[in-house]
Amino acid sequence: MPAKCLSGLSPRSLTPWGHIGLPKWAGLCAMCGRWQTQPVCRACQQSWRIELPRCKRCALPWPDAIQADSCTACEARQPEFDRAITALDYLPPWSSLISRFKFQRASSMQGHFVELMADAVRQRPHRVDLILPVPLSAHRLAERGYNQAWLLAKGLGRVLRRPATDQALVRTRSTPRLMALDSEERLRAIHGAFQVTPKWDARLRGRHIALVDDVLTTGATLDEISRLLRRHHVAGISAWVLARTPPPDTEASPPSGPGDQGWR
Template sequence: MRRHAPARLTLPQQCEVCRRWADSGICAECLCRFAAPRPRCTTCGLVTGLALPRCGACLREPPPFECTVCVADYAYPWDRLITAFKFHGRAELAMPLAELLAAAVRRSVAQAPRPWPDTVLPVPLAPARLRERGYNQAWELARHVARTLALPSDAALLQRPLDTAHQSALTRSERQRNLRTAFMADPQRRNALQGRRVALVDDVMTTGATVRESAAVLRRAGAAAVEVWVLARTPDNPTAD
């Protein structure tokens, strides 16, 4: 049974979107305007006309993860906030963004009851990228989400020992090739995944190549199930490779 997360003292602060004073980092008005729940494929997180367990693409090629939880589409204002958080040193945004993701996870579990994960893992960064950025934004999210939900988290169980090209400039097929053999489970702790349910956290899910490869590695290492938790989901582009 999960423990209840300890209560935290909240002080008035400025909303990161509209800059008005609010009780949290993102005010209720901005959440209602920019992050209203939308019908999505519960497997990959893409917006659909109806809330479906699996969209056509996931039916044709089921991914190695069970479900996807996301806060909103990757669009204004989330693209601006995530860029600042990820590339411009604004690590303090991890807390308000993680609170949004934790709330989305709670809604998802309430709507589709399932066991809570045994552990929460971030999508890892390669060593050179971590040195360049100074922190792994996925780990900053993962540890705050896990703490909010009173779940264990682990920064090193999934690893990315190889430096690969930046994904942002690659096509869908190039992303898939770029990530082959990029990830591995810690070889000294593989038993830690045996029969476990895992939540995999990242900031943005674009084509899904990164979380697919990460989830596949976790499943091969013995994880019983993997679900994906992301802040934002890039809308589908049928013309993309």
């Protein structure tokens, strides 16, 4: 049954429904605050998820994507991975929800984000033998309690029926929070920060890998891991990300659907 907003219902009116089949997920839409059957209601998805032509290499919005596979940024500096696929632009209100998912244990968003990513991947069919998350350092993992990239990768493996593991890559040291660094500082900070585990050393050879992360900004992290995987003779590398940071002059447009009434 397609998801729909339950905007006319209050929590009290929902209570008696529990014994006759209330949808598996029912609560407040994270954007508009209305009662509905998904973490983000269908109206808000349609209002805020803007489909744009994108560069096939780096996933930046690119008006000439139909005529050219790579944008001018990629022509100036080619990414180390073969393709990038994103579900969203890292703009409000999605950026706020992703931050909650990443830093505040908003686990209810996991399934929704996985479905958005899986839908984007299905639109660009390509071979994938193994799904790997970008790893966290031991310190950051202990601090946060979970790796959001692994939650996404594991969910994608289940939905797309591809093997996924968080045991092939390790982050050998902590780095400064890359969001606060410029592109050159990110390159220096991330250099040599990853390794392939001995168990997977030979098992990656000839495989087509999908690297999963939550946000792609400069690509420094994904490039560093891609260089590492190339040294281990993988056959292809795809970057699957939940959101792509757009050029700095890009702004979110106000929603036009019914979901705009509750967003602050």
